[in-house]
Amino acid sequence: xxxxxxxxxxxxxxxxxxxxxxxxxxxxxxxxxxxxxxxxxxxxxxxxxxxxxxxxxxxxxxxxxxxxxxxxxxxxxxxxxxxxxxxxxxxxxxxxxxxxxxxxxxxxxxxxxxxxxxxxxxxxxxxxxxxxxxxxxxxxxxxxxxxxxxxxxxxxxxxxxxxxxxxxxxxxxxxxxxxxxxxxxxxxxxxxxxxxxxxxxxxxxxxxxxxxxxxxxxxxxxxxxxxxxxxxxxxxxxxxxxxxxxxxxxxxxxxxxxxxxxxxxxxxxxxxxxxxxxxxxxxxxxxxxxxxxxxxxxxxxxxxxxxxxxxxxxxxxxxxxxxxxxxxxxxxxxxxxxxxxxxxxxxxxx
Amino acid sequence: xxxxxxxxxxxxxxxxxxxxxxxxxxxxxxxxxxxxxxxxxxxxxxxxxxxxxxxxxxxxxxxxxxxxxxxxxxxxxxxxxxxxxxxxxxxxxxxxxxxxxxxxxxxxxxxxxxxxxxxxxxxxxxxxxxxxxxxxxxxxxxxxxxxxxxxxxxxxxxxxxxxxxxxxxxxxxxxxxxxxxxxxxxxxxxxxxxxxxxxxxxxxxxxxxxxxxxxxxxxxxxxxxxxxxxxxxxxxxxxxxxxxxxxxxxxxxxxxxxxxxxxxxxxxxxxxxxxxxxxxxxxxxxxxxxxxxxxxxxxxxxxxxxxxxxxxxxxxxxxxxxxxxxxxxxxxxxxxxxxxxxxxxxxxxx
DNA sequence: TTGTAAGCGTTATCAA
DNA sequence: TTGATAACGCTTACAA
Numbered sequence: 001x002x003x004x005x006x007x008x009x010x011x012x013x014x015x016x017x018x019x020x021x022x023x024x025x026x027x028x029x030x031x032x033x034x035x036x037x038x039x040x041x042x043x044x045x046x047x048x049x050x051x052x053x054x055x056x057x058x059x060x061x062x063x064x065x066x067x068x069x070x071x072x073x074x075x076x077x078x079x080x081x082x083x084x085x086x087x088x089x090x091x092x093x094x095x096x097x098x099x100x101x102x103x104x105x106x107x108x109x110x111x112x113x114x115x116x117x118x119x120x121x122x123x124x125x126x127x128x129x130x131x132x133x134x135x136x137x138x139x140x141x142x143x144x145x146x147x148x149x150x151x152x153x154x155x156x157x158x159x160x161x162x163x164x165x166x167x168x169x170x171x172x173x174x175x176x177x178x179x180x181x182x183x184x185x186x187x188x189x190x191x192x193x194x195x196x197x198x199x200x201x202x203x204x205x206x207x208x209x210x211x212x213x214x215x216x217x218x219x220x221x222x223x224x225x226x227x228x229x230x231x232x233x234x235x236x237x238x239x240x241x242x243x244x245x246x247x248x249x250x251x252x253x254x255x256x257x258x259x260x261x262x263x264x265x266x267x268x269x270x271x272x273x274x275x276x277x278x279x280x281x282x283x284x285x286x287x288x289x290x291x292x293x294x295x296x297x298x299x300x301x302x303x304x305x306x307x308x309x310x311x312x313x314x315x316x317x318x319x320x321x322x323x324x325x326x327x328x329x330x331x332x333x334x335x336x337x338x339x340x341x342x343x344x345x346x347x348x349x350x
Numbered sequence: 351x352x353x354x355x356x357x358x359x360x361x362x363x364x365x366x367x368x369x370x371x372x373x374x375x376x377x378x379x380x381x382x383x384x385x386x387x388x389x390x391x392x393x394x395x396x397x398x399x400x401x402x403x404x405x406x407x408x409x410x411x412x413x414x415x416x417x418x419x420x421x422x423x424x425x426x427x428x429x430x431x432x433x434x435x436x437x438x439x440x441x442x443x444x445x446x447x448x449x450x451x452x453x454x455x456x457x458x459x460x461x462x463x464x465x466x467x468x469x470x471x472x473x474x475x476x477x478x479x480x481x482x483x484x485x486x487x488x489x490x491x492x493x494x495x496x497x498x499x500x501x502x503x504x505x506x507x508x509x510x511x512x513x514x515x516x517x518x519x520x521x522x523x524x525x526x527x528x529x530x531x532x533x534x535x536x537x538x539x540x541x542x543x544x545x546x547x548x549x550x551x552x553x554x555x556x557x558x559x560x561x562x563x564x565x566x567x568x569x570x571x572x573x574x575x576x577x578x579x580x581x582x583x584x585x586x587x588x589x590x591x592x593x594x595x596x597x598x599x600x601x602x603x604x605x606x607x608x609x610x611x612x613x614x615x616x617x618x619x620x621x622x623x624x625x626x627x628x629x630x631x632x633x634x635x636x637x638x639x640x641x642x643x644x645x646x647x648x649x650x651x652x653x654x655x656x657x658x659x660x661x662x663x664x665x666x667x668x669x670x671x672x673x674x675x676x677x678x679x680x681x682x683x684x685x686x687x688x689x690x691x692x693x694x695x696x697x698x699x700x
Numbered sequence: 701t702t703g704t705a706a707g708c709g710t711t712a713t714c715a716a
Numbered sequence: 717t718t719g720a721t722a723a724c725g726c727t728t729a730c731a732a
Contacts, residue, residue, distance in 0.1 A: 006724095006726085007727095008726095017704075018726080019727075019728080020702060020703075023728095030701065035701080047476075049480040051724085051725050052482065053403040053407045055725080055726060056726095057403045057707095057708045057709070057725085058726045058728085072431060072432045073428060078428050081449075082449060085422075085451075086451060096444075101436060126397075126399050127444075130401065132401065291641045291644040295646075357709070358710095366719085367720075369711075369720080372710070373711090376711080380717065381717065382718085385718085401710070407724045407726095408710045408712085409710080409711075
């Protein structure tokens, strides 16, 4: 165990009282310059560090937030966490990371199973109360309405990458509608008018909004919308492959996949059929995961601003913690724009 | 702020003393069955949670470890963290994650700049002392000798994915020598005798050990070793591309890349030259990053058992914390084997 | 300018 | 079987 020094000991070494040491440590003015110097000297020498527990117990404030993630293994989570922590650092807050490991434990079987989620979340909430954190940042694994929090749980909170049911917490999400819109507009500008879509699962928020944006762009440019060209996948490579088969048969010249993994599945199919990607058929993904740069040809995709999400969410949370009256932010919903990454999987139609 | 209930209040509600409540909470036998029932009832009703700070202050033990990561954004880190946290959970420990964000702040400029690292680590060490964690799990971003810890810092510690200089802390790393050996052996078994290597940076531990293993396999199988066929890259895609050009000119039939990104660079080059990967030239990577499955053809590579590393490291740490006398583990070095993932980038030579 | 004393929420000790 | 009391390390009124 490491030797630990306390205010009392510092006080003894300097022949002053503990309160004087405390006053110095907390930068209060009611202490003689000569004493201050002497004590500061000793503090430096001994490498004294205040006991954080005692401090927060006495002050009734922990200057600590907890970051609850649905799964640290989800690709989107680490960058959000990293950026949120960076902001907390800057603001003098500690962040304790709590990992629910939802995917790790149940893959996707927890999506519609509130009991599973609560069996993990409730103990964590207990723990937050026990640690007396000042606030909670909840980072969802994928965007949806989130409403697992008991009414009795009254800590300031912010939800990142998810939407608080009933506007209970401020939420930070991406602007999926704009995302779908931007992709459609780009494809139309490249001359495509028969565009297939491999969407995510049907009831998913990302899916709905991106589709809305997609349709909007079509309307704007007077390109007819054919619902038969919209297929629903499961976000995985295999379903990209599967749905590509159908869409190619329908004669599409471009395919918009709602994530990069399904786009890779489309690549698989096109290659198998001897079609040249980005020439015979154009492909666009979503996410800008690392793999998108490694596909051949490199995939044009729409980047999710993960770090911005994390920073913004932490910002909202700390604002809320420090500025108690500002209850008005409850229903706030921040939508961050995605950024198109133009690469080699889309060809201009002659 | 959330309403918080204390032992004192519970005690009042039950007409008993705080000590009795405490005794019940801690499962001590010296309390009447009737009282116990009554108090437990109230505890359940009120949703009482002990104040963690007060508890650890009194008990002089925090049951909390800190996981210090060099950068959460490094691909290898989240799985290690996730597995380590899972183990801590199981053992009733809290883990607080501290993110140094070294790559985030300085890319690779901190490798040989101990001052930069210390400027981040020293405050963290202060913080660990302040929080009074029971131990530290240090997760390096890449394997090397690590010796940044001041002598005064005496907490139990374990290093994952790095080696403690002077055997101060038990360390968990991968068996790079076996990794290099397995790859060479596999390629030789497939009939390759003129094998190029795109290594990592020259002075890197992974590089040295994998090369050792590689040579050992060559010797064993009486395949001549030609040092000119070993090129040093910088772990990035571009250097894979660059060195591939040289190696192909030397007439190699297979290339062993010391990570998947450089292998992707090799793909880039071979494709550009119209060579068929896995047929004209075989390629093997290292890491089994997600992208390796998405390359075409899918890359044969050697998987780093990241989760096992995390679990093993947490295990060693908690053992050490709970079993104080066991100082003997100081110099322990655990080497975990990588596992070959056979895919489509290697062809059997006729 | 400095020190005394009380209290934050627990738990361990000891007495009743 | 229960309860009073002190202590963990710190901060903060308030008194000196």
